[in-house]
Amino acid sequence: MNGHRQLTIGLFGFGVVGEGLxxxxxxxxxxxxxxxxxxIKNPGKxxxxxxxxxxxxxxxxxxxxxxxxxxxxxxxxEPAFEIVSTALKNGKAVVSASKKxxxxxxxxxxxxxxxxxxxxxxxxxxxxxxxxxRNLEEYYDNDLxxxxxxxxNGSTNYILTKMFEDKxxxxxxxxxxxxxxxxxxxxxLDIEGWDALxxxxxxxxxxxxxxxKPEDIVFNGIQNIKLSDAAVAHEKNYEIKLVAQAKxxxxxxxxxxxxxxxxxxxxxxxxxxNEFNGVVIESSFADKxxxxxxxxxxxxxASAVLSDISALRYGYRYxxxxxxxxxxxxxxxxxxxxxxxxxxxxxxxxxxxxxWIEEWHAGERKxxxxxxxxxxxxxxxxWKENNVSLILTPDTIIEDIEIRKLKKKSLELAGIMD
Amino acid sequence: MNGHRQLTIGLFGFGVVGEGLxxxxxxxxxxxxxxxxxxIKNPGKxxxxxxxxxxxxxxxxxxxxxxxxxxxxxxxxEPAFEIVSTALKNGKAVVSASKKxxxxxxxxxxxxxxxxxxxxxxxxxxxxxxxxxRNLEEYYDNDLxxxxxxxxNGSTNYILTKMFEDKxxxxxxxxxxxxxxxxxxxxxLDIEGWDALxxxxxxxxxxxxxxxKPEDIVFNGIQNIKLSDAAVAHEKNYEIKLVAQAKxxxxxxxxxxxxxxxxxxxxxxxxxxNEFNGVVIESSFADKxxxxxxxxxxxxxASAVLSDISALRYGYRYxxxxxxxxxxxxxxxxxxxxxxxxxxxxxxxxxxxxxWIEEWHAGERKxxxxxxxxxxxxxxxxWKENNVSLILTPDTIIEDIEIRKLKKKSLELAGIMD
Numbered sequence: 001m002n003g004h005r006q007l008t009i010g011l012f013g014f015g016v017v018g019e020g021l022x023x024x025x026x027x028x029x030x031x032x033x034x035x036x037x038x039x040i041k042n043p044g045k046x047x048x049x050x051x052x053x054x055x056x057x058x059x060x061x062x063x064x065x066x067x068x069x070x071x072x073x074x075x076x077x078e079p080a081f082e083i084v085s086t087a088l089k090n091g092k093a094v095v096s097a098s099k100k101x102x103x104x105x106x107x108x109x110x111x112x113x114x115x116x117x118x119x120x121x122x123x124x125x126x127x128x129x130x131x132x133x134r135n136l137e138e139y140y141d142n143d144l145x146x147x148x149x150x151x152x153n154g155s156t157n158y159i160l161t162k163m164f165e166d167k168x169x170x171x172x173x174x175x176x177x178x179x180x181x182x183x184x185x186x187x188x189l190d191i192e193g194w195d196a197l198x199x200x201x202x203x204x205x206x207x208x209x210x211x212x213k214p215e216d217i218v219f220n221g222i223q224n225i226k227l228s229d230a231a232v233a234h235e236k237n238y239e240i241k242l243v244a245q246a247k248x249x250x251x252x253x254x255x256x257x258x259x260x261x262x263x264x265x266x267x268x269x270x271x272x273x274n275e276f277n278g279v280v281i282e283s284s285f286a287d288k289x290x291x292x293x294x295x296x297x298x299x300x301x302a303s304a305v306l307s308d309i310s311a312l313r314y315g316y317r318y319x320x321x322x323x324x325x326x327x328x329x330x331x332x333x334x335x336x337x338x339x340x341x342x343x344x345x346x347x348x349x350x351x352x353x354x355x356w357i358e359e360w361h362a363g364e365r366k367x368x369x370x371x372x373x374x375x376x377x378x379x380x381x382x383w384k385e386n387n388v389s390l391i392l393t394p395d396t397i398i399e400d401i402e403i404r405k406l407k408k409k410s411l412e413l414a415g416i417m418d
Numbered sequence: 419m420n421g422h423r424q425l426t427i428g429l430f431g432f433g434v435v436g437e438g439l440x441x442x443x444x445x446x447x448x449x450x451x452x453x454x455x456x457x458i459k460n461p462g463k464x465x466x467x468x469x470x471x472x473x474x475x476x477x478x479x480x481x482x483x484x485x486x487x488x489x490x491x492x493x494x495x496e497p498a499f500e501i502v503s504t505a506l507k508n509g510k511a512v513v514s515a516s517k518k519x520x521x522x523x524x525x526x527x528x529x530x531x532x533x534x535x536x537x538x539x540x541x542x543x544x545x546x547x548x549x550x551x552r553n554l555e556e557y558y559d560n561d562l563x564x565x566x567x568x569x570x571n572g573s574t575n576y577i578l579t580k581m582f583e584d585k586x587x588x589x590x591x592x593x594x595x596x597x598x599x600x601x602x603x604x605x606x607l608d609i610e611g612w613d614a615l616x617x618x619x620x621x622x623x624x625x626x627x628x629x630x631k632p633e634d635i636v637f638n639g640i641q642n643i644k645l646s647d648a649a650v651a652h653e654k655n656y657e658i659k660l661v662a663q664a665k666x667x668x669x670x671x672x673x674x675x676x677x678x679x680x681x682x683x684x685x686x687x688x689x690x691x692n693e694f695n696g697v698v699i700e701s702s703f704a705d706k707x708x709x710x711x712x713x714x715x716x717x718x719x720a721s722a723v724l725s726d727i728s729a730l731r732y733g734y735r736y737x738x739x740x741x742x743x744x745x746x747x748x749x750x751x752x753x754x755x756x757x758x759x760x761x762x763x764x765x766x767x768x769x770x771x772x773x774w775i776e777e778w779h780a781g782e783r784k785x786x787x788x789x790x791x792x793x794x795x796x797x798x799x800x801w802k803e804n805n806v807s808l809i810l811t812p813d814t815i816i817e818d819i820e821i822r823k824l825k826k827k828s829l830e831l832a833g834i835m836d
Contacts, residue, residue, distance in 0.1 A: 024703070030743035129704035131557070137548065138725050271689045271765035285442070285721035286547035290710035292686060303703035307556050315732055339772060 005314060008090075010061030012083050013055070013074040014040050014047060016298035017097065017124075021071070021305055022049055033069075033309050037061050038155075041074075050165035062086045069093045069312060071305060073124075077101040088112040088120065094245070094310045097124040103198035103214050106205065110320070119317035124304035126199055127152055127277045129293040131307065136206040137318050141287055142238055146282040147247040152199045154275035154296045155183040155190035156222045156242045161273045169227045182275045193221030193242065196258045200244040207246060208254055208329055209322030216331060218377050219258035224389040225271060228365040229342050233391075237264035239270050240391060246307050249399050253332035255374070261392040268292075302328065333378045336398040340381065340391045342367040346388045350376075355403065356410045371398060371406070423486070425451035428510075430501055431492040432458050432465060432472070433715035435515065435542075439723055440467055440487070441567060450729050455479050459492075480504045487511045489723060491542075494520040499526075506530040506538065514727045515719060517543040521616035521632050524623065528738070537735035542722035544617055544808060545570055545695045547711040547810060549725065554624040555736050557704055558577060565665040566625050570617045571600040572714045573608035574640045574660045579691045582657055587645045592602035594648065600693045611639030614676045618662040625664060626672055626747055627740030630656030636795050637676035640642040642807040646783040649758050651809075656680035657688050665699065667817055672752035673792070679810040680758065686710075711741075751796045754816040759810045760785040764805045768794075774819065774828045789816060791822070 009025075011018055022035055024310055038049070039058050047054060061067055061081070061395055068088035072094065074080050080098040085108065087094050094138035096102065102109060113120050121200050123133050127150070135150075150155050155177055158367060162173040174191065177183035189195050197219040202211040204217075222242050233240050246256035263270045268290040273279035279294025282288050322328055342365055349368070351357065357370035377383060383390045398406060427443075429436055436456065443451055456467070457476050463470060479485055479807075480501070488505035490512065492498050502528065504511050514520065518676045520527060520543055524762055531538050545568070554566075569575050573595055580591040585709040592609065595601035607613050615637040622628040640660050651658050659681050662675035670735050686708040690696035696711025700706050712718035715805060754773060760783055761767055767786070769775065775788035795801060801808045 020703075030739055122648055129557075129707055131549075131553065138728055139547075139721060141548070220681070268689065283721075285438075285717040285724075287712045287715075287718055290549055290708075290713075292708035294705045294707075297705075299703040300705055303557060303701075306703075314734055316734070317732075321448055346544065 005313060007069050007309060008067050009033060009069045009071055009309070010064065010067040011035050011038045012061070012070065012072045013020070013048075013059070015073065017073045017301045017305065019048060020124070020298045021073070024302060024306055027330065031310060031315055032313065033074045036067055036226035037064065058083065062090055062092075067092065069095065069309065071095045071245060073097045073301075073305065077104060081105050084109065084120070085112055087117045088116045092110040093118050093312050094120045095305055095312070096120065096122045099125040099195065099198045103201040103331045106202055106211055106213070110211065110323075111238060119312060121308035121311065121316070122202070123308050124301045126203055127279060127291075127293070127295040128297065128304050129300035130277055130279060130291045130295060131304075132203065132265050132291060133318070134278050135281070135291070136203070136290075137321070140207070140281065144284045145207060145248065146284070147245065148203070148279065148281050149243055149245040149269060150203075151241055151269055151272045151277050152244050153190055153196045153242060154294070155187060155368060157272060157277070158182045158275045159191070159286065160222060160225070160240050160242065163225070163227060164230050164233070167227065167230070170223070170225060174405050189300060191221045193219045193258055196242060197243050199313050200256065201257050203244070204246060204256055205323065205411065206318070207322070208248070209320065210254060210256070210328055210331060211323065211325060212331060216257060217256055218333070218374070220260065220384055220390065223259055224384070224387060225260060226365060226389055226409050229389055229391060232340070232374060233262055233343070236262065238264060238394065241269050243269060243270070243392070247397055248329060249332065249335060249397075250401065251332075252329055253321065253334070255335050255397055256331055259390065259392050261295060262394050265392050267394070268418050272340060331376045335374050335400065337374055337377070337395040337396045337405055338369065338371050338398060339396070340367060340369045340393060342389045348382060348388055350382060355407055358410065363384070369393060423731060425487050425727060426485050427451060427453045427487045427489055427727070428482065428485040429456045430476070430479070430488065430490045431825050432456050432467075433491065435491045435723065437466060438716045438720035438775045439491070442695060442724055443722060450731065450819065451730060454485055455482065459594065469754070476501065480510075481510055485510065487513065489513045489727065491719075491723065495522060496588045499523050502527065502538070503530055506534045506536045509534060509536060511536050511730050513723055513730070514538065514540045515723060517616045519614065521619040524629055524631070528623075528741075533630045538727065538728060539726035539734070539736070540620070541561045541726050542719045544621055545697060545711070545713040546695060546715065546722050547718035548695055548709045548713060549722075550621065550697045550709060551764050552626050553699070553707075554621070554707070558625070558699065560687050562701045562703055563625060564620070564702070565663065566697065566699050567661055567663040567687060568621075568697040569659055569687055569690045569695050570662050571608055571614045571660060571711060572712070573605060574614070574694060574765070575690060575695070576600045578640060578643070578658050578660065581643070581645060582648050583653070585645065588641070588643060594773060604809045608640045609641050611637045611676055612638040614660060614662050617664075617779055618674065618676050621662070622664060622674055623738065623741065625738070625740070627668070628672060628674070628746055628749060629741065630749060635674055635676060635752070636792070636803055638678065638808065640678055640826070642802070642805060643678060643809070644760060644783060644807055647807055649781065650671070650760070650785060651680055653678065655664070656669055656682060656812065659687050659690070661687060665815055666747060667750065667753060668819065669750075669754070669817075670747055672747045673753050673815055677808065677810050679814065680812055681701070685812070704830050751792045753769075753792050754821055755792055755816065756787065756811040756816060757790050757814070758785060758811060759806060761804070761806045764803070766800060766806055768800060771781045773825055774832070776828065777795065787811060808824070
């Protein structure tokens with residue numbers, strides 16, 4: 001119909017997402033997309049689909065000339081990369097849900113798309129049901145995107161919401177999240193921030209054309225956040241969120257990091273509770289946009305995969321305009337951040353590294369707020385260790401050109417208060 | 419590049435949106451889209467573009483075989499329809515921002531697209547910077563969409579926000595909105611609900627495949643809302659919003675209307691303040707999604723037009739899957755709604771038409787809450803007249819199958835309370 005092509009799909013993975021996808025495609029003949037073969041690891045497992053559909057031999061999919069789309073929803077990073085790269089080499093379009101793989105093989109995946117002129121779509125790997133990649137690709141041009149701030153991990157957001165609303169501590173909240181299926185048995189990938197970091201790595205490519213590695217980006221999870229931090233947030237009328245963010249500075253460079261942050265109640269991210277995700281994009285033209293939805297789970301993920309499949313029918317591909325048609329900005333650590341730090345022992349805090357300290361509180365759990373150069377976070381790790389909890393303040397970034405003025409003002413204030 | 423076609427645009431209208439669009443295209447050669455000619459009404463007006471670009475003769479655009487895209491951002495409905503239909507007949511793709519025209523000529527525009535096999539995109543006519551049409555087209559299939567609720571008019575939302583937050587009355591808030599450019603000199607199109615109604619008419623097509631006329635849909639604006647209504651909302655911990663909504667009932671039919679509604683604080687629509695718009699979509703797969711952004715203004719509108727132009731490059735068109743590949747559901751008025759009514763005079767309220775009344779308050783401004791069949795709103799107008807203010811309650815829709823049970827319960831409660 002209308003020159004759209006018929007899609008014949010080879011599917012890798014038949015877990016909850018794969019099976020969900022299979023069911024939806026069965027029920028929706030109007031999509032003109034059928035799954036010809038499914039490659040699985042464990043042939044013994046009982047499946048809710050005809051046995052003839054399955055194989056354990058991946059070349060039955062990758063070498064079948066009839067199959068023009070490979071959909072990959074498996075969990076392991078290296079096998080996923082092998083599948084994706086072979087598929088692109090064999091002239092097949094690819095839809096992938098593997099965040100970690102995409103983050104770790106970003107350059108290679110970009111090169112393969114170019115070399116073999118095939119689309120590679122991965123909306124479900126970012127925020128599942130929220131079409132963030134599509135919007136970054138189509139709505140925002142490089143020069144126009146001021147900032148993007150997002151909650152991209154549902155597990156950590158669920159835990160923070162529970163700590164905040166029910167005043168339970170991190171461990172209790174984590175157990176609750178695990179019982180409800182919002183956190184994995186091994187939750188470290190989520191709670192230490194790795195999952196958000198992976199997503200942020202490739203979202204920076206769609207947002208700004210920046211092709212970086214996860215290790216370029218300063219990050220932390222929520223493992224050190226204390227109930228006392230939530231109490232301080234309450235007092236200051238803030239909430240705590242794990243925020244992945246990027247901002248274009250006045251010098252044209254981009255500041256990007258994934259760190260816990262205090263957010264004010266009128267920040268759209270404050271609206272994002274429990275396992276939901278949210279993305280706030282600010283640009284010259286569209287102004288402020290906010291997208292909110294489920295960022296994980298079998299159906300939201302399957303719906304994003306489906307939307308990518310549907311887009312392939314009319315030849316959609318990411319153009320990476322900001323990367324290929326512009327000179328992309330570079331990442332920088334040359335700016336300052338205002339941070340809140342809570343800790344048990346003053347000795348663990350290198351106070352001499354702060355530009356100035358604005359507030360400190362004694363007590364069993366001590367805390368301070370102060371301004372520090374971002375390089376100190378990039379190069380050191382004291383702020384992640386020894387039970388130290390670092391949380392960014394709402395307007396955290398202070399650029400070079402503002403720092404002198406602010407420092408002078410702050411020292412004057414300190415003088416008055418002495 | 420990649421088989422994408424070069425777009426040569428004929429632009430109708432050079433107001434703030436048209437001029438904004440011209441500037442962006444000038445600055446973005448990577449879009450491979452250039453404006454060849456601009457048709458304007460008033461040749462005497464000074465324009466910020468080369469004189470050779472302009473004409474007052476529309477056939478210079480519509481009959482130019484080199485021009486393959488017509489972008490139409492003029493204000494008048496009938497001339498806009500003439501432009502759009504001629505363009506489609508002449509084999510040109512069309513991008514339109516004319517909400518009223520689209521609502522009034524919906525059937526004809528659908529027929530023209532089919533007959534001449536040309537795309538007609540109109541994202542900017544819905545919620546400007548919020549990609550709601552694109553999402554309805556691509557993410558949601560007919561059987562999956564439970565409901566869609568939206569704030570689609572920025573003027574009325576600005577006025578309601580001010581009434582609510584600053585406790586000023588409707589007229590003062592309207593004047594403020596006009597001073598800030600959020601409301602027109604003649605605001606009736608916005609405040610009486612016509613603008614929201616127009617948008618809702620064609621959004622129902624993308625959401626459910628329903629092709630209706632504006633007059634099929636029960637609607638009202640905010641012109642009767644009193645400061646005392648806002649005070650009641652405050653008391654009940656609600657806010658008041660003008661909500662366009664549609665819900666698939668258990669019988670497969672769709673209830674759709676545009677009316678003021680009390681919303682709870684955890685409803686994403688409560689987050690939408692001032693001139694912003696917001697859309698909440700609930701579906702089986704993606705679950706609940708919320709989109710938020712600027713729904714009007716020159717740049718947000720231009721950015722949506724730009725996004726449509728960009729989509730034309732890879733041959734994107736609306737497929738209207740719910741209309742053409744399914745049997746679309748029909749609109750129904752056969753359900754009940756729970757409403758709040760405030761009024762000056764009991765005599766104006768036909769109490770016998772209510773199934774039951776749950777609450778009433780005497781005083782200078784009286785109010786009640788009660789349950790009424792929706793047909794009474796469809797067929798009568800007392801609820802819009804005589805200074806009566808009708809506001810839906812948060813869970814307003816009561817289906818046929820629930821009404822008996824609820825009525826019995828309500829009468830028992832009344833008995834107890836006697």
